[in-house]
Amino acid sequence: MSFSHKILDWYHTHKRELPWRETRDPYKIWLSEIMLQQTRVVQGMPYYHRFLEAFPTVYDLAQAPEEKVLKLWQGLGYYSRARNLHATAKMVVEQFGGEFPRTYKDLKSLKGVGDYTASAIASFCFNVPEPVVDGNVYRVLARYFGVDLPINSPSGIKYFKELAREVMDAEQIRDYNQGIMEFGAIQCAPKKPYCLLCPLNEGCVALKENKVDNLPIKNNKTKVxxxxxxxxxxxxxxxxxxxxxxxxxxxxxxxxxxxxxxxxxxxxxxxxxxxxxxxxxxxxxxxxxxxxxxxxxxxxxxxxxxxxxxxxxxxxxxxxxxxxxxxxxxxxxxxxxxxxxxxxx
DNA sequence: AAGCCGGGGCG
DNA sequence: CGCCCAGGCTT
The missing domain is CATH 3.90.79.10 (Nucleoside Triphosphate Pyrophosphohydrolase)
Structure with a gap:
């Protein structure tokens, strides 16, 4: 069985039921993706519900004063996300007639929407065959395929994106993308992954070469x-x-x-x-x-x-x-x- | 290419 | 105490 099919199989058995997985509404998907940037699901969850209650539609968000948006964001960190969120809501209303764009390129033109988030929205909402590459995907690919390029170097970023595109399942892109991230979050975890009962342990290069704890490689430790x-x-x-x-x-x-x-x-x-x-x-x-x-x-x-x-x-x-x-x-x-x-x- | 931008949880 | 989290923007 192929890499992508093993991911899909694992996902169908182990997926968590998360609110933004029950919808294809780009407003809700976009909101969840911005909130989850560099943020754990458990931390973002209460904010997601509060935002949807305060701003049920992109119009409500666009019309709100920035202070109200920032107040609701308080405690989540990386506040540029909230400012960009607000700016993008206005963009969607004023430039896109209230409808989110459907292509990777147009999505990426939105403030606060980079490569990952554009791919996520395009694939989750519109079945666009774009691979997502987030922290989870870097880890899964680096370990399974034994890639030792730094994940935060330009060459590494390019390599992993191409590798992700090669191994993805374009026909089931929504579940595949969610699946590989979920697999990285739950099974191929950063520390002490339980490789003994991993469904992908057979072909895993890092496991075979005893490099699980050393991959992925990341340099440039931030100094305080x-x-x-x-x-x-x-x-x-x-x-x-x-x-x-x-x-x-x-x-x-x-x-x-x-x-x-x-x-x-x-x-x-x-x-x-x-x-x-x-x-x-x-x-x-x-x-x-x-x-x-x-x-x-x-x-x-x-x-x-x-x-x-x-x-x-x-x-x-x-x-x-x-x-x-x-x-x-x-x-x-x-x-x-x-x-x-x-x-x- | 490197730096900056939060807060929280975990080993 | 260091690392990581469904990254993106600026210089």
């Missing part, structure tokens, strides 16, 4: 950058505080936060006092006090944010401020959301 954040949690006598929206290039674009002072090293109360006296026009009631004397270390995949929250009480009225009760309405990073939850006014 350490930053020191000081958030100024202003409070006036009405319990109003200040929020600002993150602009520019870096992390958390368009999300909200308290006014931020970034420093080279951890700041102590004297340094903060000095900073506030020189940079702030507000009348302070007493010294700024760190809510957490030991920095909270918020870990992103490529940055460690050593963070102190400073309570800054002022006798002035924060005219541009936000009532503390309203703060939780804004889309914020998890770091901020956790703090808001724990602070008792």
């Amino acid at each position: 950058r350490v930053r020191h954040f000081n958030y100024l949690v202003y409070l006036d006598i009405h319990n109003n505080t200040l929020l600002e929206q993150r602009k520019g290039k870096g992390i958390w674009q368009n999300l909200y936060q308290f006014p931020l002072v970034e420093s080279e090293k951890e700041m102590n109360p004297d340094e903060m006092e000095h900073y506030l006296k020189s940079e702030s026009n507000l009348q302070l009631l007493d010294m700024a006090t760190p809510y957490n004397p030991d920095p909270i270390i918020h870990k992103l995949s490529h940055q460690h944010l050593h963070t102190k929250f400073w309570i800054v009480k002022t006798s002035d009225i924060l005219e541009e401020g936000t009532a503390w009760e309203e703060v939780s309405q804004f889309p914020v990073p998890v770091l901020i959301a956790d703090f808001i939850r724990t602070l008792k006014i």
